[in-house]
Amino acid sequence: MAYDKPLPFPDRDSIPFWEGARAGELRLQRCDGCGRWRWPPRAVCGDCRSFESTWRATRGCGRVVSWIRNHQIFMPAYRDEVPYSVVQVALEEQPDIAFFGRLVGGTEPADGLPVRAVFAPVTEEVTLVHWEPAD
Ligand SMILES: [Zn+2]
Numbered sequence: 001m002a003y004d005k006p007l008p009f010p011d012r013d014s015i016p017f018w019e020g021a022r023a024g025e026l027r028l029q030r031c032d033g034c035g036r037w038r039w040p041p042r043a044v045c046g047d048c049r050s051f052e053s054t055w056r057a058t059r060g061c062g063r064v065v066s067w068i069r070n071h072q073i074f075m076p077a078y079r080d081e082v083p084y085s086v087v088q089v090a091l092e093e094q095p096d097i098a099f100f101g102r103l104v105g106g107t108e109p110a111d112g113l114p115v116r117a118v119f120a121p122v123t124e125e126v127t128l129v130h131w132e133p134a135d
Pocket of ligand 1: 036
């Protein structure tokens, strides 16, 4: 059955992120000017204004800092999935970077829960990033 949920539209700035996800890596831009990680992807560093950056794999780990437990069926395609948790994750390398994604693995979200990225291919082109509890 075809994947019937919304998909991201990789653009010029985010294509390397989605390529990384397909390869099983959480890749982010790292500023060549000041060394800070950049998320979401963009042309210019918000800290030092450098246009230079390099895409690098992170360890893909972080901690849950906030979450929601969704019980509402906002779209019919999610009918069989509610309730599910969406977490905000502070990245280990740079905690002011916030990722949002599904928490999988059957664990309830909790403040400070250590998590790691897991990669869920949903089409030939798109692999989504979810989070699961880290050991
Ligand atoms: Zn910078």
